[in-house]
Amino acid sequence: MNQEHTGNDVLLEVHNISLSFGGVTAIEDVSFDIRTGEIRAIIGPNGAGKSSMLNVINGFYHPQQGSITYKGETRPQMKPHHAASHGIARTFQNIALFKGMSTLDNIMTGRNTVMTKNIIWQALYFGPALKEEREHREFVEHIIDFLEIQAIRKTPVGRLPYGMQKRVELGRALAAEPDLLLLDEPMAGMNVEEKEDMCRFVLDVNEEFGTTIALIEHDMGVVMDISDRVVVLDYGKKIADGTPDEVRANQDVVDAYLGVSHG
């Protein structure tokens, strides 16, 4: 539904990815692409391999087979650091914030890959290091404004309520100025209002910053509303791929996931 700003050039493409842990196959021969500027949802029942797929895309898991083409470069697997420094950022299913640090520090940490001054300058906290710190602080303040979390800037994140932590985590991912943002269940465990807020942020990020988004979500209402295209996994295999309407009409999906009486 946001077709007008969705280009047709492919940002990331996974080819025939297979991933197994010992004897357990998590992903089997899955291929799909993510186009620049779109919101791409990955859905499927629990254990379908959705999170594993995200972990493959940003290099945390190394698939046994297949390849990944990102920004025109094909490689058998990504490295976490390479993925992070080339514009892939993500949030986690179970919040993975740095609990001992403040909201501001957490989001600043997201800018680590673009900060360069060495430790000697930092020990002096003077000249280039100070300038760098100030510039990045300014950028982070824009994110804080965008996510409307000014009031909790200096609060240690461990003290924040769940919905706020999710928001800070999105902020940390945005701080890296990603080209591709991977969201692993951004609305899990939220109430309706928090979900609406989060949807608004996701759509705004997509529209204002032009960030491509791949998200995993269980709330079908949300998925069908905000995503441009949906890929459906079940038991590690891809069973459907297309626009929300196409997916909704697909009999395999209905059987496997949305639930149908087996009468």
Added chain:
Amino acid sequence: MFYREAGQFKSSYNADQAILPIAQDRVFVIGVLAVAFAGVPWFIDSYWVNAIFLPFLAYALAALGLNLLTGYCGQVSLGTGGFMAVGAFATFKLITAFPELNLIIVVLLSGAVTAAVGVMFGLPSLRIKGFYLAVATLAAQFFLVWLFNKVGWFLNYSPTGQITMPSVEVFGVLVTGPRATPAARYLFCLSFVALFALAAKNIVRGRVGRSWMAIRDMDIAAELIGIRPLAAKLSAFAVSSFYIGMAGSLYFGVWLGSAEPIEAFGIEQSFLVLFMIIIGGLGSVLGSFLGAAFMTLMPIVLKNFMVDGLAVEVVTAKHVEITLMGVLIIFFLIVEPHGLARMWQILKEKLRLWPFPY
């Protein structure tokens, strides 16, 4: 009542990111530094410098170093004594080989040597965590002390098995050896500690410090947002060992003057410094100082109180002192598991509202 931040507005990010954003804190710290630099040297004598100030400063620097590694980066180390020995022996070898070299440079070089050794023993941290890492660093402790004791070259083939610091001048003032004045020794150590405490504070509030804390709090997430665990952990080991090496250098060179590897740098030192940061507060620069103060001053206070105040025999007093120290440590850990630094923070938060908490 006096401790209020109301009305102190920040209009720039620099001001907001200052180490001490509250004016009263700034005044307090400047006051403490002024007394330490300009007041204390006037009345300091050799008892005060040998029994109180030098041990406090040397241990504070070591605790600061260990806190950077354990408190900020989350890597437990029991090798502190061994790393202090590296710093001490580096100082000894450098000063005997190049007597002309300025002691300031010698201390810095000793830190650098220790940093290199620390990185080497930090390599296992890339694979193992927690208690297992503690055991691996324990190997550093035993190996290094054994090495210095066994290989004559390190001791300059001294027949007594001791290393002794020669008298060295810095800018024309004696700071080591028996003829150095207490004030000179004190000021030399204090300058190092004050400067490097500031440097530590700057490092931990910048990019490197944030990457350490990220590794400490959630290493997988840190890796996925682009922090290299290798660089973060090894830089923590390097900086931490640099501090501990300098502490060892001051401990041996300026405070003790002569040392015997097994006695001066044993496992007790490693535990002592670890206790300091646990009691003082993990992940706090201030905590390192509070912990060092507690662990070095408390036994003296207890002993003086018992021997002079209650006329207890010295030997008995020693036993009671050890017991009491243990009890006090347990007491503080139960009352405030996050250490003295957290107590101080809570006190300040209370003070902001006092006497009208509504």
